[in-house]
Amino acid sequence: MADNDPPRLPIVIKKYANRRLYDTEASVYITLDSLAEMVRAGREFVVLDAKTGDDITRAVLTQIIVEEETRGRNMLPLAFLRQLIAYYGDRMQGVVPDYLERMMSDFANQQVQLRSTVQRTMETLLSPEVSKNLSPAITTGMQEVGRQNLEMMDRAMTLFAPFYRVPDASEAPDVAVVPVAEVGGELSALRAEVAELRREL
Known part of the structure; x- marks a missing residue:
């Protein structure tokens, strides 16, 4: 799409009582898989x-996730x-959506940066100067790729960290909370793998 083109409006999908989904732009019935492909295509x-005309986008997107998980x-x-699930109705419920959105946005940006680094490295390796710059290009490029990978792993380890907490005394005893020792062991193992990768670079 050119810079001066108007932004595309969201496609309106209608969901009927029989659970069929209708794409009003293409005038065809579609499936949840079709919607998943739209998401991947941006x-x-x-x-x-x-x-009723109610916006049920959130519920349908959640349904797509459920379908993917069951497969x-x-x-x-x-x-x-x-x-x-435990955060529903919790005093932290209002904070969680913004936190998750920010962290997923950061993770997506890291992916873009990593792809860009790999692309630049490949372009360097295939350039006319490759014969005299091969070794420096490989060393510098692969070190950068490795650094980006480690940063992504570090961010991934912290992505879910706030969700593992010890419950307050005032909280209901039946709230599902992950054992801190169990989570700590998993994070320690992952950090050990990251440290090993750093030593290999």
């Missing part, structure tokens, strides 16, 4: 209840899911 859409494409740790 195409914005809103899902409206065909009868064995597990990405959400059980500990994270349990603690996330």
